[in-house]
Amino acid sequence: MTGTPAPFERSLARLHVAADPGGARVVGSVVAAAAIEGGLATEVAAHLASAAEAVGRAVGARGFDDATEAAVDVEVVRRGHRVVVRIDDLGLPFAYRDEDDVDGVALADAVAGRWVDEVHHEWRGRAGNRTTLSRHLDPGRDHRAEGPAGVDGPAGAVGHPGDDAEADARGIPSPAAPAHTARLAGPDDAEAICRLTWRTYGPTYQHDEYYQPGRLAHLLADGTQVSFLTVLDTGEVVGHSAVVLEGPGAVVVEGGRAMVDPRYRGHHLMAATHELRDRWFAEHGVLALTGAAVTAHTRSQRDGPVLSMMLGFLPPVHFAGIDGTDTALREAVVGGIFPMAELPPQGVLVPRRDADALDDLYAVSGLPRDVTRANGSGPDRATSALDLRVVADLGHAVVRVATVGEDLADALGRRLEAVARSGIDVTYIDLALDDPAVSWAADVAADAGCVFAGLRPLERQGVDEVRYQHLGATRVDRDAIHLRHPQARALLDYVLSQRQEAR
Numbered sequence: 001m002t003g004t005p006a007p008f009e010r011s012l013a014r015l016h017v018a019a020d021p022g023g024a025r026v027v028g029s030v031v032a033a034a035a036i037e038g039g040l041a042t043e044v045a046a047h048l049a050s051a052a053e054a055v056g057r058a059v060g061a062r063g064f065d066d067a068t069e070a071a072v073d074v075e076v077v078r079r080g081h082r083v084v085v086r087i088d089d090l091g092l093p094f095a096y097r098d099e100d101d102v103d104g105v106a107l108a109d110a111v112a113g114r115w116v117d118e119v120h121h122e123w124r125g126r127a128g129n130r131t132t133l134s135r136h137l138d139p140g141r142d143h144r145a146e147g148p149a150g151v152d153g154p155a156g157a158v159g160h161p162g163d164d165a166e167a168d169a170r171g172i173p174s175p176a177a178p179a180h181t182a183r184l185a186g187p188d189d190a191e192a193i194c195r196l197t198w199r200t201y202g203p204t205y206q207h208d209e210y211y212q213p214g215r216l217a218h219l220l221a222d223g224t225q226v227s228f229l230t231v232l233d234t235g236e237v238v239g240h241s242a243v244v245l246e247g248p249g250a251v252v253v254e255g256g257r258a259m260v261d262p263r264y265r266g267h268h269l270m271a272a273t274h275e276l277r278d279r280w281f282a283e284h285g286v287l288a289l290t291g292a293a294v295t296a297h298t299r300s301q302r303d304g305p306v307l308s309m310m311l312g313f314l315p316p317v318h319f320a321g322i323d324g325t326d327t328a329l330r331e332a333v334v335g336g337i338f339p340m341a342e343l344p345p346q347g348v349l350v351p352r353r354d355a356d357a358l359d360d361l362y363a364v365s366g367l368p369r370d371v372t373r374a375n376g377s378g379p380d381r382a383t384s385a386l387d388l389r390v391v392a393d394l395g396h397a398v399v400r401v402a403t404v405g406e407d408l409a410d411a412l413g414r415r416l417e418a419v420a421r422s423g424i425d426v427t428y429i430d431l432a433l434d435d436p437a438v439s440w441a442a443d444v445a446a447d448a449g450c451v452f453a454g455l456r457p458l459e460r461q462g463v464d465e466v467r468y469q470h471l472g473a474t475r476v477d478r479d480a481i482h483l484r485h486p487q488a489r490a491l492l493d494y495v496l497s498q499r500q501e502a503r
Helices: 019-037 042-062 104-112 164-169 187-201 213-222 271-283 352-365 408-421 438-447 486-502
Strands: 010-018 071-079 081-087 118-122 129-136 178-184 225-232 238-244 252-258 288-294 310-314 330-339 348-350 368-373 385-391 396-403 428-432 451-461 463-470
Touching: 010 019, 019 042, 019 071, 019 081, 042 071, 042 081, 042 104, 042 129, 081 271, 081 288, 081 438, 118 396, 164 330, 178 271, 187 213, 187 225, 187 238, 187 252, 213 225, 225 271, 238 271, 252 408, 288 310, 288 451, 310 463, 310 486, 330 451, 348 352, 348 438, 348 463, 352 368, 352 438, 352 451, 352 486, 385 408, 396 408, 408 428, 428 438, 428 451, 451 486
Parallel strands: 252 288, 348 368, 396 428
Antiparallel strands: 010 071, 071 081, 081 129, 118 129, 118 385, 178 225, 225 238, 238 252, 288 330, 310 330, 310 451, 385 396, 428 463, 451 463
């Protein structure tokens, strides 16, 4: 097993500079020039540089007791179809005390103004702080505006795009399967994948890059996404699935993006493609596949257990050809895990407030776990370390509690306020289930208005997490959430009952 590969990136600039006003201006100048070299338009590069400069000022103002020691290391890279700025410092974790901190300037203004597509701030222990700013390049031609040449739109009903068995059950004709093979996709296949997306979904698919061949080609070239194709002997791509890699060595990868050309549903064309994917998993040490299915309809949901119920996860999505999916509300998704190899056992501590719900989720998952209820003891350290990630295009944020400290209530509250200032209501909070203070931390999250979201097995370098969700003013319509499995409906009832109490 070689481990999942690291996505390829090209360095554009590196510098080490004092984190004072003059140094922050240097950071801004270098980032702007490097971002233009990486492919961003001049105005967009200037906005990204402004956010980076604000981070540099925040480090100097808040990160060091001795201002003469304040310094940052900055690297600008081209990664896939993005320019990424990484700003590292060896100071204290940011306090997020007021509008002048990195939250108030680089996060709220940059996200609300769409200067950046993603902001990620993490504390890395002895390696210090890292703030990452990411901006997509101009995506180029968008097929949604025109439709790929020669494709009139989705052929036939838009059902569950990756499930041949369901297509058979719905009576879709199944003539003899045409000759086909399975292979990995390369950048040159991006146009064909976009054409397949249009034929399958029309202009309604939620992942923008599947209508933008230039952007998708870069994802395939740098290894951020690995796609598995079903290809007819004529060369036409008629089936697709993919995994998305967050970083090297991951044992759990995000799966999905499955679609079959409606003309060939019921032909079981994806069998060979799935075999190719499974071999890739074995070669790269992948233990499990995770995925999130929309709840506007049940066709993308599997019959297996649902482990998480994340309300407001996506912007509103409309599915052509599926009645009842046209809504202005944010889309809820359900998450699960699909083991691809024998999973190692582990002991987990579950919060007392949600112990029964987590017991049920572990029972239906079949995961080899020794589940113990945490005793509610508080943390043994004063300061919390929180990793904050804001995903602007999806309109949500994630706070991963890396270290639970006595200041968690204040630290979490300030992150939630900062995210809200950037115009985002939905924030998810992840706690590790090997932390003795997890029950205490879950109570803190509940006091901040968070409600249960579910279980995320293996997500923290092989350790299970529990996820909570802070929904702010997000509207939730129970009738717009459609679930296939009775167990999923019971989980939704539990989450909504907590939301009612929180409100």
